[in-house]
Amino acid sequence: MIRKIARPRLTALLLGIASLSVAASPVPFAGAIEDADLRGVLPLEGELFHVQGLELDRERIWVTSVDRANRKGYLHEFDRTTGRIMRRLDLTDGVRYHPGGISMSDRSIWVPVAELKPNSSAMLVEIDADTLQIRRKISVADHLGCIAALGSQLVAGSWDSKLLYVFDVSDKVAVRVVPNPSRTRYQDMKFVDGHLVAGGSLTWWSGAVDWIEWPSMKIRRTSRTGAIGPIRPFGRGGPYTGEGMAMKGRDLYVVPEDGPSRLFHFRLNDQAHKPIDSFTLASVPPPSAGRPH
Numbered sequence: 001m002i003r004k005i006a007r008p009r010l011t012a013l014l015l016g017i018a019s020l021s022v023a024a025s026p027v028p029f030a031g032a033i034e035d036a037d038l039r040g041v042l043p044l045e046g047e048l049f050h051v052q053g054l055e056l057d058r059e060r061i062w063v064t065s066v067d068r069a070n071r072k073g074y075l076h077e078f079d080r081t082t083g084r085i086m087r088r089l090d091l092t093d094g095v096r097y098h099p100g101g102i103s104m105s106d107r108s109i110w111v112p113v114a115e116l117k118p119n120s121s122a123m124l125v126e127i128d129a130d131t132l133q134i135r136r137k138i139s140v141a142d143h144l145g146c147i148a149a150l151g152s153q154l155v156a157g158s159w160d161s162k163l164l165y166v167f168d169v170s171d172k173v174a175v176r177v178v179p180n181p182s183r184t185r186y187q188d189m190k191f192v193d194g195h196l197v198a199g200g201s202l203t204w205w206s207g208a209v210d211w212i213e214w215p216s217m218k219i220r221r222t223s224r225t226g227a228i229g230p231i232r233p234f235g236r237g238g239p240y241t242g243e244g245m246a247m248k249g250r251d252l253y254v255v256p257e258d259g260p261s262r263l264f265h266f267r268l269n270d271q272a273h274k275p276i277d278s279f280t281l282a283s284v285p286p287p288s289a290g291r292p293h
Contacts, residue, residue: 029206029224029225029226030226031224031226032225032226032227032228032240032264032266033209033223033224033225033226033228033240033252033254033266034223034224034225035223035268035269036223036252036266036267036268036269037266037267037269038264038265038266039251039265039266039267040264040265041262041263041264041265042080042083042262042263042265043083043260043261043262044061044063044078044083044085044255044259044260044261044262044263045078045082045083045084045085046076046078046084046085046088047076047085047259048063048065048076048258048259048260048261049065049066049067049068049072049074049258049259050065050066050067050068050243050258051063051064051065051243051244051255051256051257051258051259051261052064052065052066052098052099052100052101052102052145052187052188052243052244053099053100053101053102053103053111053146053188053243053244054101054102054188054244054245054246054253054254054255054263055102055103055104055109055246056080056246056248056253056263057080057104057129058080059079059080059081060077060078060079060080060086060129061077061078061079061080061083061263062075062076062077062078062102062104062109062129063075063076063078063244063255063261064076064091064099064100064101064102064111065099065258065259066097066098066099066116068116071092071097072090072092072097073090073091073092073096073097073098073099073113074088074089074090074091074099075088075089075091075099075102075109075111075127075132076088077089077132083263087132089127089132091111091113091125092113093113093123095115095121096113096114096115096121096122096123097113097115097116098113098114098115098116098143098145099111099112099113100112100113100114100144100145100146100147100157100187100188101145101146101147101157101186101187101188101189101242101243101245102146102147102188103147103148103149103154103189103190103191104129104149105149105150105151105191106151107128107129107130108126108127108128108129108135108149109126109127109128109129110124110125110126110127110147110149110154111124111125111127111147112124112125112140112144112145112146112147112156113125114143114144114145115143117143117159118143118158118159118160119142119143119159120142120143121139121140121141121142121143122139122140122142122143122144122156123137123138123139123140124137124138124139124140124144124147124154124156124167125137126138126169138167138169140156140165142158142159142163142165143158143159144156144157144158144165145157145158145159145160145161145186145187146161146186146187146188146189146198147189148189148190148191148196148198149191150191150214152168152169152170153166153167153168153169153175154166154167154168154169155167155189155196157180157186157189157198160185161180161184161185161186161187161198161200162179162180163177163178163179163180164177164178164179164180164217165177166178166215178217181212181217181218181219182198182208182210182212182219182222183202184198184199184200184201184202184207184208184210184222184242185200185201185202185242186198186199186200186210186242187199187200187201187241187242187243187245188200188242188243188244188245188246189245190245190246190247191214192247192248192249193249194213194214195211195212195213195214195220196210196211196212196214196217197209197210197211197212197245197247198210198212198242199225199240199241199242199243199245199254200241200242201241201242202241203241204239204241205226205227205239205241206224206225206226206239206241207224207225207239207240207241207242208222208223208224208225209222209223209225209245209252210222223268225239225240225241226239226240227239227240228240228254228256228264238256238257239256240254240256241256243255243256244256244261250267250268251265251266251267251268252265252266252267252268253265253266254266
């Protein structure tokens, strides 16, 4: 008797929760990346886990990923022409095994490697882009999940990028800590033409790419992101919510899928260079529960 009563009640409760969730959810952006056109797709041939960061030059592609099952973090290097894997560097540092969004400056690749929990610890790792040798490590008493590098200056985001840490690596101390000027939970960020360009999540199925004026940290514009390519089960592909983003001029590259992964190349159109307005900001929904890191 208890089972006969409990099951219908449980089913009704679950259906009620689901209906409330759907009713409260904003309509996702229907396109891939707002004000951008898809130019090409390159399959990445090699083992990748949960993708985190992306960088590239004319010859190579670098991707960070976290193997949560085995508590390991890696930097993977691919040939940009063929997509074949060339090398892999184990970044695991004890309890710190979560490599985040990455950035390259002066032939150094900067990677934050953190504990997989907020308010924890991280190591900023500087890696030689040509040899994959570690040049230095800087310890930080917080989880850092993404980083942008410009000469001796670094900007790194905390858990969900609620705070942005600004470092001068010549001093090895935080110059300042500022709140995120956007609702977007940044996962990968780069310095591009005098701006921080940062991609992140707004919901489980949608995100945004923001252009932030440097050093004032004012949002200048945003582009919404939706699904890229076919949706695969359990989040292994489809929605682009920040992990794996690189930008060169008007060319935007993203890796929205965990392994097996593909590099998507977008070209920003003229609309993407117009300044942000209050209507665009107001149309961005407030964040819901954050995606797993």
